[in-house]
Amino acid sequence: xxxxxxxxxxxxxxxxxxxxxxxxxxxxxxxxxxxxxxxxxxxxxxxxxxxxxxxxxxxxxxxxxxxxxxxxxxxxxxxxxxxxxxxxxxxxxxxxxxxxxxxxxxxxxxxxxxxxxxxxxxxxxxxxxxxxxxxxxxxxxxxxxxxxxxxxxxxxxxxxxxxxxxxxxxxxxxxxxxxxxxxxxxxxxxxxxxxxxxxxxxxxxxxxxxxxxxxxxxxxxxxxxxxxxxxxxxxxxxxxxxxxxxxxxxxxxxxxxxxxxxxxxxxxxxxxxxxxxxxxxxxxxxxxxxxxxxxxxxxxxxxxxxxxxxxxxxxxxxxxxxxxxxxxxxxxxxxxxxxxxxxxxxxxxxxxxxxxxxxxxxxxxxxxxxxxxxxxxxxxxxxxxxxxxxxxxxxxxxxxxxxxxxxxxxxxxxxxxxxxxxxxxxxxxxxxxxxxxxxxxxxxxxxxxxxxxxxxxxxxxxxxxxxxxxxxxxxxxxxxxxxxxxxxxxxxxxxxxxxxxxxxxxxxxx
Numbered sequence: 165x166x167x168x169x170x171x172x173x174x175x176x177x178x179x180x181x182x183x184x185x186x187x188x189x190x191x192x193x194x195x196x197x198x199x200x201x202x203x204x205x206x207x208x209x210x211x212x213x214x215x216x217x218x219x220x221x222x223x224x225x226x227x228x229x230x231x232x233x234x235x236x237x238x239x240x241x242x243x244x245x246x247x248x249x250x251x252x253x254x255x256x257x258x259x260x261x262x263x264x265x266x267x268x269x270x271x272x273x274x275x276x277x278x279x280x281x282x283x284x285x286x287x288x289x290x291x292x293x294x295x296x297x298x299x300x301x302x303x304x305x306x307x308x309x310x311x312x313x314x315x316x317x318x319x320x321x322x323x324x325x326x327x328x329x330x331x332x333x334x335x336x337x338x339x340x341x342x343x344x345x346x347x348x349x350x351x352x353x354x355x356x357x358x359x360x361x362x363x364x365x366x367x368x369x370x371x372x373x374x375x376x377x378x379x380x381x382x383x384x385x386x387x388x389x390x391x392x393x394x395x396x397x398x399x400x401x402x403x404x405x406x407x408x409x410x411x412x413x414x415x416x417x418x419x420x421x422x423x424x425x426x427x428x429x430x431x432x433x434x435x436x437x438x439x440x441x442x443x444x445x446x447x448x449x450x451x452x453x454x455x456x457x458x459x460x461x462x463x464x465x466x467x468x469x470x471x472x473x474x475x476x477x478x479x480x481x482x483x484x485x486x487x488x489x490x491x492x493x494x495x496x497x498x499x500x501x502x503x504x505x506x507x508x509x510x511x512x513x514x515x516x517x518x519x520x521x522x523x524x525x526x527x528x529x530x531x532x533x534x535x536x537x538x539x540x541x542x543x544x545x546x547x548x549x550x551x552x553x554x555x556x557x558x559x560x561x562x563x564x565x566x567x568x569x570x571x572x573x574x575x576x577x578x579x580x581x582x583x584x585x586x587x588x589x590x591x592x593x594x595x596x597x598x599x600x601x602x603x604x605x606x607x608x609x610x611x612x613x614x615x616x617x618x619x620x621x622x623x624x625x626x627x628x629x630x631x632x633x634x635x636x637x638x639x640x641x642x643x644x645x646x647x648x649x650x651x652x653x654x655x656x657x658x659x660x661x662x663x664x665x666x667x668x669x670x671x672x673x674x
Contacts, residue, residue, distance in 0.1 A: 165193055165195055166219070167198065167220075168205055168208060169223050177199070178410045179245075179408055180223055182410055184197075186403065191396070191399060202225070202293035203551075205222065205228055206231050206232045206237075209237040210237045212237065214387045214388070215387075219389070224380065225294070227436070230429075231293060233433075236601060236603075239385060239386060241381050242384060242393070243416040244381050244417065245380055245413050245415065246414045247414065248409070249360045251414075253379050253424060253425040256372050256373060256376060257295070257300045257301065257377065258373065259274065259371040260341055260354055261350065261371070263366065265277075269371070270371075275310070278310065282318060284316055284325040287301070287351055288340050288348075289301070289329075289330055289334070289340065290330065290331075290337065296354060297337055297340065297354065299436070299550075301353040309323040309324060309581070310323065311326070311627035312328035313327070313626070313627060322585075323627065331349075336358075337358040340353075341358060344368070345365075345367060355377075357411075357412045378422075378432070382400075403415050438545075438560070440474075440545060441581070443489060444476075444480070444484045444488055444489070444584055445490070447466050449462065449492070450494040456495075458495075460526060461495070461529065464526045465491060465503070468533035471534060472534050474538070474543075483583055485586075488544065488584070489505060489507055490505075491505055491506075498523060499520060499522065500521070501518075501519045502517070502519070503536070509588055510574065517540065540636060542634060543636075544634070545561075545631070545632050546629050547632065548622075549622040549626075551622065554605050556603050557604045557632055557634075558603050559601065567599055568596060569635070570594070571594040571606075571635050573610050573611070573633075574588050574589055574590075574631050575629075577627060593609075611630065
């Protein structure tokens, strides 16, 4: 069995070895070890082929598990460990800051401290896929309108500015604390295990983030032989504290018997979802003479948007700063409307929706418009900013985007996420490179890279993101055109035959 370990300090490495030795003694298992960095572990588990590579076991951090699962890894959790430092299967993340800079003990006070600073505070982390060092802080920053804007010398009046950096020498959270103490950084985020090493340091203040996290997880590929999985469960149940007891690892316990850890993982999984941002639609009548539309039809269109269950929302001029989509509606017949749907500044041609409905039945009109939203409208999704190696959109749409299809991309600089206040760059072509059930991977062209590296400049803490217009191809257009052409030819032929029969009709004689 291959054994994958991630986030390895010497103590964790020794704890992994003692766990392997325990399974070897109990079950006569032999292991091939792979010690991997966070992103490499994610890719390994995502791409693992048990039929060809055999079974795999991994000891991974919770966010690595969630990301691997989100990208399509088929894993089953066996156990989580019990911490010696917390006597729990859970841990927390903490901001650490020098007492000389901030002497309070409240997160809200700390946010105000960041806001009042003349210059942006420097936040350091050691890996994008660290649950406590990066992921959880990134969520908290987004909630409080705190953005990383490298190079900015003063706080922005629209939001709180920090400068988030990953120093090359930072290998773990203990290194981050050292940088804060030494003045190379203003604050960082760490976990309980690191905090206990510095609890008695009078120079430091620790601020606890509210979200609990599950300890590291022991997983296997879901296709692992059921008998072997059962034996692994039995062996985990027979563990004693003396069998592991290294560093923070006291012992391992069956994950199904730790309801608090299960709940914490479920919350982490939910927070990690790449939820679509609201896309405001402005609805109005077309600017053409004689095209006045009854207000009830416009309200039916707004109601269809509200009830669509998509990212689309009705533009509220008293709340939203900008709208992303413009709907121009005109009446074509007594019971028919034409909706011109335009994604503003996207470089895309408008979509035209022809809506027929039952006369006097506005609920039927709402249903028909909603059907067009669901089945035909293009969508907006954002680049998942945790992947430095591939431009990727996490998939949550049910329509197909075949490899090679062209989309449109656009850089967005946010001033306020909540009310859609942003400025956008020029649209550029984006090509679908690979696609599967879980994500759309895009070709590299058009996306900025960090200077001097091959990695993309995607940052979950930044106010800059890239949106992708997922363009639905009208794949049935050729069929409709063929049927329309055939129908026209048949009508013309019928007319010709009718004229021919009249011409051939014999003239009656007297």
